[in-house]
Amino acid sequence: MDLSSYLLVGAVLFVAGVVCMATKRNGIGVLMGVELVLNGANINFVAFANYTKLGLDGQVISLFVIVMAAAEAAVALAIALSFYNNHLTIDVDQANQLQG
């Protein structure tokens, strides 16, 4: 397989994640969209690591992305739990207290 087919898979994951972030009203659904976007970027990094001179650096960066995604999921879920404790819902349309 060549490089561009892997890049197309990454593009599909990216677009699915962006649409998921934009359309879901559940806060955890938005989080899942972020995970999809990060995973699409990871596929691109590993594909470039295999097919170009990027080499091992691409795999190292994709490992950093995986670690950052885990950290981001932990913090975002804590924020979602805190929001649920205060508002009894996780609908992101209800989170408008900071609206001017």
Added chain:
Amino acid sequence: MTGHQFLFWVFAAVTCGGAIAVVLTQNVVRMAFWLIVSLGASAGLFFLLNADFVGTAQLLVYVGGTLVLLVFGVMLTASGPFSKMQTRPGELFLAGIVAFLLLGLLGSSVCSVDWDRVVASTNAGQPITTHHALNQGYNRPEEGNTGHPLGMAFLGMRPDRDLAPGTKTLSTGYLLPFEIASVHLLVVLIGAAYLARAKRRIHPNES
């Protein structure tokens, strides 16, 4: 069709199908299930790309850790039986149009680049020294291809670059970003435990 191509099409179809199912499903638990399917199949893609350690980390950290965390979040924030959080059909239609436009943009830009020429121009004058060719004498086959080089890179040494014949470089590794990532994880976990601590729930009709 070789076995590599067949496995690529299977894993790519499952990855993309799972991602699209995540978007189209409205139930949060089913979304989590389709996300597990998609991320597991993309770990298969990583194995096909000779990145065995990254694929294993994807399975362990994403599928084993992050998604269990997400499912716990779904359980702890269950909304009432009468609250509906559906996307309106008009919004879904608009999102579909935007998705097709964005996918067309990304796909056409991927397909319009002659990647063979780009790869050849970045490797001008020197042969591609991938870690696979270098590792042949160093690793036993059951240890995998990338475990030792990734560990050395995280410790700040790059034998995959500096040991190639004819190179007289001393490349830097990733020791400082590795330490920053570990401290970052510690800070994040303390912050998450502080944010999600048990509080008395404030009912909106009491106040």
